[in-house]
Amino acid sequence: MVDDVERACSVVVRDGRIAAVEDYGEPGPDDIALGDDVVLLPGLVDTHVHVNEPGRTEWEGFATATRAAAAGGVTTLLDMPLNSIPPTTDVAALQAKQAAARDQVHVDVGFWGGAVPGNAADLPRLHAAGVFGFKCFTLHSGVDEFGCLDDAGLDQALEVIAGFGGTLIVHAEDAGSIGAPHGLRYADFVASRPPAAETTAIARVLEAAEKARARVHILHLSTADGLALIAEGRRRGVQVTAETCPHYLCLAAEDVPDGATRFKCCPPIRDKSNQDRLWAGLRDGVVDCVVSDHSPATRELKNTGDFGTAWGGIAGVQVGLSAMWTQATARGIPLADVVRWMARRPAELVGLRHKGRIAPGFDADLCVFDPDAEFTVDAARLHHRNPVTAYDGLALRGLVRSTWLRGDEVTGDHPRGRLLTREDR
Template sequence: MSLVVRARRVVLPDGERAAAVHVADGRIAAVTDFGDVPSGAVTLADDEVLLPGLVDSHVHVNEPGRTDWEGFASATRAAIAGGVTTIVDMPLNSVPATTTVESLHVKRRAAEGQVSADVAFWGGAVPGNLDQLRPLHEAGVVGFKCFLLDSGVPEFPPLDDAGLRAAMTELTAFDGLLIAHAEDAEVIAAAPPPRGRSYAGFLASRPEAAEESAIEALIAAARHTGTRTHVVHLADADALPILRAARAEGVRITVETCPHYLTFAAEDVPDGATPFKCCPPIREVWHREALWAALADDDRPLIDMVVSDHSPCTPELKRLDAGDFGEAWGGIASLQLALPVVWSGARARGIGLDRVVRWMAEAPARLAGLPAKGAIAVGRDADLVAFAPEERWRVGRLEHRHAVTPYADRELHGVVRRTWLRGQLAEGAPIGRLLSRADVPQ
């Protein structure tokens, strides 16, 4: 065995217990009793819990083309510092967008030799690239992202309803996965435009009805085509009954939400505080609590996972000088902070670390088709995290390229003390690998 790590608390697929995790050739070879270890085993401190490395399936790395916003080196260092051992890179905000096989090769070449965590890739579904979906799937992307309204960048236009159904029909032919930014462009066009420093004005410009209408259209298309479908970054709790009904009738649809929707509330966002701007927006406190309830439902959890939607930009694009919500880029930087942020909220609600692991490791790995990730189990990659759940700290310096985040100076519970990637201690060196879907030959 190349490594043995033991702890009084280890979060395993069947619950939490004292255990020793034995690693050989980068994989978990055995999980034994705490005392069943050779000399030289690593023993975690009494206040530490051993978790599987998290999987963040919603990260905008932005390289190449907008590397001044983020980049593979800085993003994956931040991931490792936050206990995230695998990220899945979104197909947009980079130039070129990942909408052709050649653009996937460009992105992989840009990432090569830079990554501290493992990285997989989403493809994009946009007007005019229907003939690229199967080749991208065969090249190893884990699924396809689309927008149902303007994405904010010209190289990644949205799909109309006909384009959506055509893409979904093509994906169904090879059981591909579609993930969708679900806001309705017509509903937003009819709302008052955002202007100035008022957060209430920005919130009114992206009403709840925009999410509900788009999710209804997405469900209708999924029902018609049978496509595996996933709703990204749900903020609107009024959409939950719509999703519940769709699942009850057998529509293949899953749902994620994000740390910022589980932490902040519109009532508390100061005017001019553009680091809080994201789309869909942070909504009122009752939405936040309803999202928590949908995650924590023992019988029928409706929200499957929590992922960061890390979407950074330069400080200038956040318009920190003017605090104008209409002009600022919409996106929240949180990759390094996702685990302590979600754990802080879960802890305050009496929810255990086993649930957090389910939401932030197991479910995203399953969504992305990465069966070697997401759990401490024999045969899985030995991606491990030593986490001190009761240690308190205040958000300061981060590994992200830019420090702009609404979590700045916030006190959180939970510190990542050590991270192992495939059994190797990960300290920011570029030891990560570029991944493909599990059924693609390596």
């Protein structure tokens, strides 16, 4: 897949980078020839992964998360600043996380910082230390050690971040619009987090970003009602981008059984009509990219059967490409579009200029993908630390045959990933 076009070619790799993309010729004795049944893709770039190490490594961890990522065609990921202990809200915490990750990672890994109450002075220092931007919540994050920003805190963080040209990425839900259901019924859980919870928060974030002249990114958009707000914000000149996730595009509320808390995430998986509109927003360019929001937990925390008490997060970094391709083929969407949303656009959004494309000068991060292979997801056979995923039992199309990082195949035997900072852009 070269510049959004499938064509026969030879990719020349030297010293871990793509040296040339040439017309296809007969392979020499040292060349690797791919079969006619597979497509060579750029390695995916997943900018939304919760690794949870250190502090909650029993939930995931760098070794398992990056191995799962590689098995799913992801060659670069950015780790979220919360669910680990300590959260990445100051330089010491960033250094602790980098120390935990070093020598464990099978793909390249960068880090987000966190914007929480009381750490405005830490934001410039974290920026200088190389984080790619700052995450905040507009309601309780789910863990007490990562506080949410009220309106004044949001304004302050945006003012500081705008001062050094950074980016604030936002979990945008309004606490005042959310109920607190308990029980088995998925419909009750979805009703407790209505579309208005997202749209109210998104409108507030756009207003604050416009005032501060700051760049913002809306995380894991689940409601299509937010599309018009984002489009209108751009027309007003707000520097806003947005992402959604495979589980919002591939799973639907109508198919979630009561008590199946492996499907719980916040904001929630909504109905098929909403899903169709999200796909339209993605195709129209209102939504910029698709990333996993891989947010795993132990079986004990996830499989409670009660949507009020279960941990909210989907473990999906290994199966996102296959899930997206399954839906895309049903909708007549070409593979080139899926690759752009999951590789090129995430890399561009965070400024990784050598990732996400098969082109001269780019890292030789590659994914060998069989678009016609079919398989059924078995949670127990995934590389995630805990065998829990909303995709368990789902029949998917498209299988990653191998993944290559800077020209070397990722086998899981020897971690060869690097820790990235903004200097690597």
